[in-house]
Amino acid sequence: LFLGLNLISSEIDSKANHLVLVQPISRTAYIAGKFIGFVALIGITIFLLSIFASLGTLLTCVGTKHPPNISWCNFAISIIGSFEACVVLGAVTILFTSFATSSILPFLMSCLVYAIGQSTQSVLRYINSGMAKTQLAPSLKFIVKAAYYVFPNFALFDFKAQAIYALKIPAKLFALSIAYGLSYVLISIFLAIIIFEKRDLP
Secondary structure (H helix, E strand, C coil): CHHHHCHHHHHHHHCCCHHHHCCCCCHHHHHHHHHHHHHHHHHHHHHHHHHHHHHHHHHHHCCCCCCCCCCHHHHHHHHHHHHHHHHHHHHHHHHHHHHCCCCHHHHHHHHHHHHHHHHHHHHHHHHHHCCCCCCCCHHHHHHHHHHHHHCCCHHHHCCHHHHHHCCCCCHHHHHHHHHHHHHHHHHHHHHHHHHHHHCCCC
16 A cells, blocks of 8 residues: 555656646646545455455354354445545545655655554543543643544544454444545545645656
8 A cells, every 4th residue: 555655756756747747637637546546456455355354254164163153244344444444544645645755754654644543542532531540731632632633533444343243333333434534535635636736846
């Protein structure tokens, strides 16, 4: 994923995208085309991985006296959630690529966003539970809450526990994850297009 999303920065560094942008194609179409290609790549990769995961799961059930209670519906939802998370991360990386001056910067920033997005919900839940032994500073609470709302909440797309233990997934939660992911993608790509339109390429 990161190698593919690093393509725009590499093209800017090598000026290879000048050959494309001098053609009658807008920068909006350029960004949109790159993103659609990335989504297709992510979709194919996750589809192939899901096939291998399904086959592996079926093989573990064959010949066992007590096969695990597998909810294939939850399994499919967890795959969709993983796809959503990758697409959101891809959109955020394209946003960073639209203004980055080096090819390594989008990669590092995307890693940081992923790490923060994976932990903000747990940290915020811990703070709100009052289980902290020491009194937390109001400024720290504000920073955590701000990070929770600004950075993508990747925990919202994580349905692996429900798939493993065949737990019920509320329809509203699944719909919320789709709406949240779609909104974050649209906002990120919209900002990326605006920034890239105004950017002076070297």
